[in-house]
Amino acid sequence: MSGCAAVGGVRDAGPPLRAQAALGVQRVLVLAVSFPDVPSVPALGRVKDRMLDRVAAYYAEASWGKTQLRGDVRGWYRLPRPLAEYEVSPYNIQVDRRRVRRLVEDAFSAAETEVAFERYDHVIVVVGVTTRPGVGYGMIAYSANPGMLTVGVFRYGGARMETVVTRGGQRFSGGIIVVAQNAHPGHVVHDLAHALGGVVGGRRPIPDLYDTVLQGKVGPLSAASFPKFTVFIGPWDVMSRHFATWQQPPPGMSSFTRLRMGWIGSDQVEEVSPGATRPVTLSPLAGGKGTLAVRVPGRWGTHYLLENRQPLPGDPVLPAAGLVILHVDESREDGDGIVRVVDANPSVPDFGAAPFGVRPGQTPSARLPGEVAVEVLWQHGADLTVMVTTPSRGAEVQAVATRIRGTDRSLRQLPDAPVHARARADLAAARDLLLQMKLADARARLDAIQQP
Structure with missing residues (x-):
């Protein structure tokens, strides 16, 4: 197809945030805990492969070596209560935060005679029960710190890092996520990103990019239901879609998340003001070298990010290749559409043909509010050359x-x-x-x- 796609603006923006613990070596403890009434658990070697090794490999590739996960796997430690006393809802907005704290404190206390928690930056609690939405533990994965450990309003500046205190007096205030033993590595990648991000000014620098309210309203959760609540950016970021299919690796991360992580340098971002005309050659985002994003200020303090998505090891699951345009509104809340894809072809569902480009069937031109035109000029190898200019x-x-x-x-x-x-x-x-x-x-x- 050919022609142009147009989009509208949103509202006020806040200052950009950066992750607090995403660079360098991050010490991770995988803490496997079992329930007294669920006797069968997998071997720790399988847990290590799924929850640590494959996740560490993902982060090393996605960050171009800037984030290194190093850690240990300890377990299985028996929890003092039956599964029914820990179960939670599969829906974010319905989770009983008191049960989350009960699980986390009991898990830490069960291991405290053998583990010095101060040695670690983050803890991945693995619960020993096969889980599907509403079955087993109830929710297959979530971020507890920052996240589900906080009681009360989590949005609107209410995010904070909690402190877990064991029965023996050990204290831990680092990142904590909880995952079921059968979680996809993408679940771990997604929720660990929240932990790596931490909290700044009452907000999580690495937010959910799916609709967290809609997630609790779409009915039974399944792979088929994902498009019903990943309505902002679909499969273009693991912070929106944890996995594409169970057999595939986790999706890559957008320039928005990579910038928030601190992986993209300021010298790798070109800023073009509305009304200006400038050509830019974008290297593939997943490659990590060269110019990786173009930032165009938008209306009311928002901005656009232009990124070149190509199938590379750091971007292994792409619906399509080409120029992806993201509209970013920093003022929106976590899970309320901070990032939205400018879809080049909305007739294809689930953002399956969202990129602009010069391949057969693609749209080479975009029109953005504020008198901004983006023209894809040509593609040489994996590099895309674009012209940011005016519609005229x-x-x-x-x-x-x-x-x-x-x-x-x-x-x-x-x-x-x-x-x-x-x-x-x-x-x-x-x-x-x-x-x-x-x-x-x-x-x-x-x-x-x-x-x-």
């Missing part, structure tokens, strides 16, 4: 870029012979002239190219 210039820019791409395809069919060298030189010159916004000169160079 965008159509002409894209017209020249379309001619350049068509001429390039034609010349690539010709043998690499000296007779065609002049045509290729004119094409390269036309590209350079377009990047300088010398559109008439670029057209003249294209007109001069003679093809057999």
